[in-house]
Amino acid sequence: MGLDFVGQGAGQTDGNIITTTIDKVVNWGRKNSLWPMPFGTACCAIEMMATLASKFDLSRFGSEAIRFSPRQSDLLIVSGRISIKMMPVLKRIYDQMPDPKWVISMGACASCGGVFDTYTLIQGVDQFIPVDVYIPGCPPRPEDLIDAVLQVQQKITSGASPKGVEVIYE
Amino acid sequence: MNEEKEVEEQSKPLVLEKLETHHSDALLAQDEARGTIVVVVRKDQAYAVLEYLKTDPELAYTYLVDVTAVDNSQMESELMQFDYARFMVVYQLYSYQGQGRVRVKVPVHENDLSITSVTGLWQGANWLERETYDMFGINFDGHPDLRRILMPxxxxxxxxxxxxxxxxxxxxxxxxxxxxxx
Structure with missing residues (x-):
């Protein structure tokens, strides 16, 4: 968790003092309450719904507070095909999310266009928005999405900036 | 001999019989594809035929299921059939009066891509014709709002x-x- 207990045997404190850094505490809070913004455009969204529902229960990892307003969320889950007409909408939603924000590109279509190698389909949303974690699969199983959320959590714990921030300050 | 002929005529679908009587000059061909009656109709009379199919009380093809088109430019055999008309605009109709389905096809030449809109007959043709315009570039004359619907x-x-x-x-x-x- 990144919190260090000190004070054992230090007299009157008796193990009740915790030393840490602000960053660590803030990141600990962030990682355990990621609020996802679902951008479900295809069958991956069905798996995402399953992940959020009782059987797979994403709330075990603190990410059950789905927000349909980008202004209230910090994790964008792109699950499905994105066409050239939809991409500006997705970009707008990404831009509306407050920093720091993370992006999961769920499934083959969002990550690389999948089997839809056609004139209208974006061949990977990472061409236009920064993606932190990719999930392979067509569609990926809910366990894969949970794994991706845990990877985002790991990323936050490690103190690494989201991909979006790196892009801004590069 | 006469009896047999009568039986044959009775089994002919009502829609073909009526079209042959009232719009024989508009009919280019008729066929059957997997149980659906297919009629190919001259473009300048397509609207009149469709209006007849809809308003005739016995036929009453009141439901326009779909409007789409086919690009036959790489199908030499199809092209030759109707004087090298590149596109075929297709209307699928359904009658709740027991007449079932009928498919009306209209050959459209590349040098004149306009065809009369059927939005006056079926309001639902609006978006279907917009899609056909978007995907194939067929211009529907008299359409109230002919712009792209799927593509940007x-x-x-x-x-x-x-x-x-x-x-x-x-x-x-x-x-x-x-x-x-x-």
Whole structure:
């Protein structure tokens, strides 16, 4: 968790003092309450719904507070095909999310266009928005999405900036 | 002999019988495909035929199921059949009066891509004709709002035409974020 207990045997404190850094505490809070913004455009969204529902229960990892307003969320889950007409909408939603924000590109279509190698389909949303974690699969199983959320959590714990921030300050 | 002929005529679908009586000069061909009656109709009389199919009380094809088109430019045999008309606009109709389905096909030449809109007969034709315009570039005369429906407004070309490359002409790599109303 990144919190260090000190004070054992230090007299009157008796193990009740915790030393840490602000960053660590803030990141600990962030990682355990990621609020996802679902951008479900295809069958991956069905798996995402399953992940959020009782059987797979994403709330075990603190990410059950789905927000349909980008202004209230910090994790964008792109699950499905994105066409050239939809991409500006997705970009707008990404831009509306407050920093720091993370992006999961769920499934083959969002990550690389999948089997839809056609004139209208974006061949990977990472061409236009920064993606932190990719999930392979067509569609990926809910366990894969949970794994991706845990990877985002790991990323936050490690103190690494989201991909979006790196892009801004590069 | 006469009896047999009568039986044969009785088994002929009512819609073909009536079209032959009232619109024989509009009919280019008739066929049956998997149980659906198919009639090919001259373009200048297509609207009249469709109106007749809808308003005739016995036929009453009141439900327009679909409007679409076929690009036959790479089907030599299909092209030759109707005087090298590149496109075939297809109307699927359904009658709740027991007449079932009928498919009306209209050959459209590449040098004159306009055809009369049927939005006056079926309100539902509005979006179907917009889609056909978007994908094939068929112009529907008299349509109240003929603009693209699936592709972005600034898209160029008509992607379901056979000469349109499957992977496009680079639209998916370079398209304008600002131009579109998000």
């Amino acid at each position: 407004d600034d898209f160029e070309g008509h992607p379901l035409r056979k000469d349109y490359p499957l992977r496009g002409r680079g639209e998916r790599e370079r398209f304008n974020f600002d131009k579109q109303n998000v």
